[in-house]
Amino acid sequence: DQQVKQNSPSLSVQEGRISILNCDYTNSMFDYFLWYKKYPAEGPTFLISISSIKDKNEDGRFTVFLNKSAKHLSLHIVPSQPGDSAVYFCAASAVDGGSQGNLIFGKGTKLSVKP
Amino acid sequence: EAGVTQSPTHLIKTRGQQATLRCSPISGHTSVYWYQQALGLGLQFLLWYDEGEERNRGNFPPRFSGRQFPNYSSELNVNALELEDSALYLCAGEGGQPSYEQYFGPGTRLTVT
Numbered sequence: 001d002q003q004v005k006q007n008s009p010s011l012s013v014q015e016g017r018i019s020i021l022n023c024d025y026t027n028s029m030f031d032y033f034l035w036y037k038k039y040p041a042e043g044p045t046f047l048i049s050i051s052s053i054k055d056k057n058e059d060g061r062f063t064v065f066l067n068k069s070a071k072h073l074s075l076h077i078v079p080s081q082p083g084d085s086a087v088y089f090c091a092a093s094a095v096d097g098g099s100q101g102n103l104i105f106g107k108g109t110k111l112s113v114k115p
Numbered sequence: 116e117a118g119v120t121q122s123p124t125h126l127i128k129t130r131g132q133q134a135t136l137r138c139s140p141i142s143g144h145t146s147v148y149w150y151q152q153a154l155g156l157g158l159q160f161l162l163w164y165d166e167g168e169e170r171n172r173g174n175f176p177p178r179f180s181g182r183q184f185p186n187y188s189s190e191l192n193v194n195a196l197e198l199e200d201s202a203l204y205l206c207a208g209e210g211g212q213p214s215y216e217q218y219f220g221p222g223t224r225l226t227v228t
Contacts, residue, residue, distance in 0.1 A: 032215050043119070043205050043219035044158070089158065095215060102148055102160040102171055103207075103217060 003027045004092050006106035015115050019077040023090030023106055026071065030092040034103065035064060035075045037086045044089060048075070080113045087111070119208050119220035127226045128196050136191040136223045140208025146170075147189040148209065148217060149181060153202040161204075164189055196227045 005024045013019045021035075031052040036044035050057040050064045050073070057064050063076045077084055087110045091103040120139045128134050140147050149161040160173040164183035172179075178194040187208075193200055203224050207217035 034216060036219075041203070041222070041224065043121075043207075043221045046216050046218060049216055091158075093215070102163050102173065103150075103158075104160070105150075105158040107157040 001026075002106075003030075004090055004104045004106040006088075006090055006109050008109050009107070010110040010112070012112045012114060013080045015082055015113055016079045019075075019080045019084065019111055019113065021075040021077075021088050021090070021109050021111065023073050023075075024071060025073075025092050027092070027094075027104075028071070029094045030104075032093050032095055033064070033066060033073050034091045034093075035062075036089045036091060037084075038089060038108070039086050047088075077111075080111075082113050082115050085111055085113050119206065119218055121204075121206055121220035121223050123223060124221070125224045125226070127228065129228055130196055130198060132196050134193045134196060134200075134225055136193075136204050136206075136225070137188065138191070138206035138208075138220055139186075139188040140206070141210070141218055144208030144210045144218070145187050146209040147183055147187065148207045149189070149191050150205045150207065151175075151202045152205060152222075153199070158205065162191065193225070198227050201225060201227045 034049040035047045038044040048062045066073045087108040089108045090106040093101045122137045146165040150158045163171045181191040183189045203222045205222045207219045209217045
């Protein structure tokens with residue numbers, strides 16, 4: 001039973017346009033959400049996170065939106081650049097006693113940004 | 116500041132052998148998490164260590180074990196290796212409040228033949 005779902009395995013976007021990556025979750029206990037970017041044979045690189053007490057968090061070209069009632073979050077990248085081409089993972093956790101607790105990952109969306 | 120380090124980068128073992136993987140988190144990070152990424156699959160949670168104690172483990176058999184040392188580095192041991200254990204093993208460190216982000220190392224590629 002997948003608790004974190006990324007239903008689009010791939011996304012192709014033109015350079016300069018907006019990339020929107022989506023993620024759905026089922027566990028209402030999740031209270032912290034993160035996005036990671038990953039290149040093949042490398043570890044995931046942290047991009048941006050959001051706590052469940054917020055509905056938006058912005059960092060440069062990256063914005064994460066959280067809709068708790070719909071159990072949905074999205075990552076917006078504006079403007080998209082060819083260097084953004086990678087696999088993006090959505091992850092969720094339930095903070096446990098001061099630590100984040102283990103992350104539950106979606107299966108990833110492969111973003112291709114074409115020049 | 117040094118990032119998360121993992122060793123070795125690559126490890127080739129034979130079925131039935133044991134593998135030991137090592138991880139050093141960023142200085143100040145006291146929690147270490149281990150994840151497995153098998154070919155074609157997402158990242159699956161393996162083990163979580165905090166302050167030297169195992170806090171949680173994922174849905175993996177007991178032949179996956181580990182420990183955390185007083186300097187917060189960690190070791191993952193996989194006994195009685197099976198072919199399906201071939202995967203990228205990632206460790207991540209986390210410093211706790213107020214920032215809960217986990218920072219990953221480059222991974223160890225384990226190949227079981």
